[in-house]
Amino acid sequence: MEANELKTVAVDKTVDARGTACPGPLLAAKKEIANIASGEVMEVLSADEATKRDIPKWAQKKGHDYMGVLEEDGYFRIYLKKG
Amino acid sequence: MAQKMAMALFSGSVDKLTAAGVILSGAAADDMDVDIYVLLMGARAFKKENINEQGTLAELPHLKDEFLASLERLNVNTWIEFFKQAKEMTNVKIHICGLAGKIWGGEKLEDFNELADDICGIGEYITSAQEADVHLFI
Numbered sequence: 001m002e003a004n005e006l007k008t009v010a011v012d013k014t015v016d017a018r019g020t021a022c023p024g025p026l027l028a029a030k031k032e033i034a035n036i037a038s039g040e041v042m043e044v045l046s047a048d049e050a051t052k053r054d055i056p057k058w059a060q061k062k063g064h065d066y067m068g069v070l071e072e073d074g075y076f077r078i079y080l081k082k083g
Numbered sequence: 084m085a086q087k088m089a090m091a092l093f094s095g096s097v098d099k100l101t102a103a104g105v106i107l108s109g110a111a112a113d114d115m116d117v118d119i120y121v122l123l124m125g126a127r128a129f130k131k132e133n134i135n136e137q138g139t140l141a142e143l144p145h146l147k148d149e150f151l152a153s154l155e156r157l158n159v160n161t162w163i164e165f166f167k168q169a170k171e172m173t174n175v176k177i178h179i180c181g182l183a184g185k186i187w188g189g190e191k192l193e194d195f196n197e198l199a200d201d202i203c204g205i206g207e208y209i210t211s212a213q214e215a216d217v218h219l220f221i
Binding site for chain 2 (some may be wrong): 024027030058
């Protein structure tokens, strides 16, 4: 999705993993996606550059829909729809 | 069916144990079944009396303090925390090599920390490595 579309996405769960380095954000995403329903949207906040590559690959393997990433001041918002 | 990882964990140094913990975390996120075979130097780190010992041994001793300080600054788990977390998230079994245990004075499972699942022989490790999708030696 384009950045302007992502900014309007309704988020069902926010996971703030900005206080951790790899593999913290991935583990947080893995844990928390278990707590939302299929079709719901989760955003992962991470200040770790590697997360931008890690989570999309993980999501693809696990059958979730990677929607895109928004770059904020010093961190990223990564959007996933649970498969 | 879950993919399988077999890991031979020879090292008992904090840097390599941390690397093993990070890799184990990735395997847990991927829902892999993991069998860890703790060999020789690795078994010392799993002895019950060493549970709170973080960083006695390091591959590069002159960098140990900088390494540990950076882990703390970055809020990175200790290797034990990585292992515990992975065991909560996926099917991880930790097997202590019988010889390795004896080298460090550990004859029975209760001589090791709660992460250890059993004491095993090398044949089991070879079979696990043969059957694994991913096989690592650390």
